[in-house]
Amino acid sequence: MQDQASSDTILPEAEPPEPAQADRLAALYQEVTELGRAVRAEAEDILAGWPAVPDERGFAPSAANLAHYLALRRRDLRPLQRRLMTFGLSSLGRLESRVLPGLDAVAATLAVLAGQPAPPVPAEEAFFVGEARLAERAKEVLGPPVEQHGVALLVTCPSTAADDPAFMRGLADANVEAVRINCAHDDAETWGRMIANARAAAALTGRPMKVLMDLGGPKIRTGAVRSPKRDKLLRPGAAFALVPPGGLDALPENAPAFAAECELPEALTMAQPGHRLFFDDAKVAAVIEQVVPWGLVARVDRAKAEGVKLRSEKGLSFPDTDLTVTPLTPKDLADLEFVARQADGISYSFVQSAGDVALLQDELARLRPADWQSLSVVLKIETQKALRNLPAMLVQAASRQPTAIMIARGDLAAEIGFGRTAEIQEQILWLGEAAQVPVIWATQVLESLVKTGTPLRGEMTDAAMAARAECVMLNKGPYVLEAIAELDRLFARMGGHQHKKTPQLRRLTSW
Numbered sequence: 001m002q003d004q005a006s007s008d009t010i011l012p013e014a015e016p017p018e019p020a021q022a023d024r025l026a027a028l029y030q031e032v033t034e035l036g037r038a039v040r041a042e043a044e045d046i047l048a049g050w051p052a053v054p055d056e057r058g059f060a061p062s063a064a065n066l067a068h069y070l071a072l073r074r075r076d077l078r079p080l081q082r083r084l085m086t087f088g089l090s091s092l093g094r095l096e097s098r099v100l101p102g103l104d105a106v107a108a109t110l111a112v113l114a115g116q117p118a119p120p121v122p123a124e125e126a127f128f129v130g131e132a133r134l135a136e137r138a139k140e141v142l143g144p145p146v147e148q149h150g151v152a153l154l155v156t157c158p159s160t161a162a163d164d165p166a167f168m169r170g171l172a173d174a175n176v177e178a179v180r181i182n183c184a185h186d187d188a189e190t191w192g193r194m195i196a197n198a199r200a201a202a203a204l205t206g207r208p209m210k211v212l213m214d215l216g217g218p219k220i221r222t223g224a225v226r227s228p229k230r231d232k233l234l235r236p237g238a239a240f241a242l243v244p245p246g247g248l249d250a251l252p253e254n255a256p257a258f259a260a261e262c263e264l265p266e267a268l269t270m271a272q273p274g275h276r277l278f279f280d281d282a283k284v285a286a287v288i289e290q291v292v293p294w295g296l297v298a299r300v301d302r303a304k305a306e307g308v309k310l311r312s313e314k315g316l317s318f319p320d321t322d323l324t325v326t327p328l329t330p331k332d333l334a335d336l337e338f339v340a341r342q343a344d345g346i347s348y349s350f351v352q353s354a355g356d357v358a359l360l361q362d363e364l365a366r367l368r369p370a371d372w373q374s375l376s377v378v379l380k381i382e383t384q385k386a387l388r389n390l391p392a393m394l395v396q397a398a399s400r401q402p403t404a405i406m407i408a409r410g411d412l413a414a415e416i417g418f419g420r421t422a423e424i425q426e427q428i429l430w431l432g433e434a435a436q437v438p439v440i441w442a443t444q445v446l447e448s449l450v451k452t453g454t455p456l457r458g459e460m461t462d463a464a465m466a467a468r469a470e471c472v473m474l475n476k477g478p479y480v481l482e483a484i485a486e487l488d489r490l491f492a493r494m495g496g497h498q499h500k501k502t503p504q505l506r507r508l509t510s511w
Helices: 019-048 060-072 078-085 099-113 124-142 165-173 188-205 266-270 330-342 354-367 384-388 390-398 409-416 418-435 447-452 457-466 480-495
Strands: 152-156 178-182 210-214 222-226 239-243 258-262 276-279 284-292 295-302 345-348 376-381 403-408 439-442 471-474
Touching (some): 019 078, 019 099, 099 124, 124 376, 124 403, 165 188, 165 480, 178 188, 330 354, 354 376, 354 390, 376 384, 384 390, 390 403, 409 418, 418 439, 447 480
Parallel strands (some): 152 471, 178 210, 210 345, 239 258, 345 376, 376 403, 403 439, 439 471
Antiparallel strands (some): 222 258, 239 295, 276 284, 284 295
16 A cells, blocks of 8 residues: 655754753654554555455545544544644644645654654645545536535435426526435336436536436335224333234234334344334334244333324334345336436445445446446445445445445434434544545435425524535425525535635634
């Protein structure tokens, strides 16, 4: 593995420091130098554990930087950061896209300040090549950026977009970079009309829009349900059963009065007593007590005091269960026949491992052998397993085709708990920047504005934080054009103040 490029620039000699200060500087120099050596060594081991996939797109330097970043972040750097700050040096808090150049630059400066022979300072190019790679990859997946946004926009198409050319024309006039078609709804004929309208709007306005299509993936939802006649609400302490499709009639007499079918029956056999179970976007949290031949029994641990109704077509989540389920269902494979030929990119639902990525790539190569690698893939991070395996998935995907990460905050929050969502979405942003691949911030962005025409205060703050991603996804709703205009104004203001984790010191005008 080659270190990133460095120049032969030598820092000028500094005035000799005071003895006590010289000791502090020498100790810091030694610490940062040793940190750099350890990061390099550990990164080699990390790289060796990732898929040995052919690097057909020049992703190796980005993979190396990602490995360096993971090695660095295995440590608690807070004490070192504070000591560096006292000398006016980088605290290492913003080096996601340039790990080794950042470490080496601090080490070189410390050497000069300590009066020791200084190693070469990394070239300026080495500092910013990661940013350039990230910008180029965002352009591949999402299309040419629009300056007024600063952040690309991805807009979900409603079913009516198939027969309403004005919808796509409105998006093109608003300089939207990409549109999203969800294969969980409608059919190939309808999708084809949506795409035709998008291409026509692009031709008419001169504003190209990428078409990304979501594969549905396996759905872990409730099917038919059964509830007591008198009280149909689940409350803390209540027991309920999950059974395979068609299993309600086979329940024994001593089974709980509340019961529901699980449309992914494999989950019932993989779950274990003590595992958590969430229902309806985590409105109900339960713990599995028994796994039996006919299904499982869980007890509600948390729910609204007034209760939650057990309904069909509601999401189920098994955050502690290792669900080894293929992400490509028979429907997905059938949909790929259309998607691989008509879309610009594929959003991959329920992807959880590098093997899952390879499975999709094999299907794309079969369906479009000449140029399948021109299709982008968006890795939707929806489960804890996907989160753990994200680095390996990135290597498998980005070494062979344009790649992005989607923070699917709705499903992910149900898996990890709402309390951790803010923390984890930050970490995914850092990981994407370290891998130099774009990140899409998705789920409920300006949701109230999109659906009702009036934003909530918390939504505006959330949207402002989204400006650190390369792309923001808006869901469908009657006021989506108004939401786009609001995002334009918001991102124009925030872009002058913040880039990723780095504050931009634009002139303040409020005082």
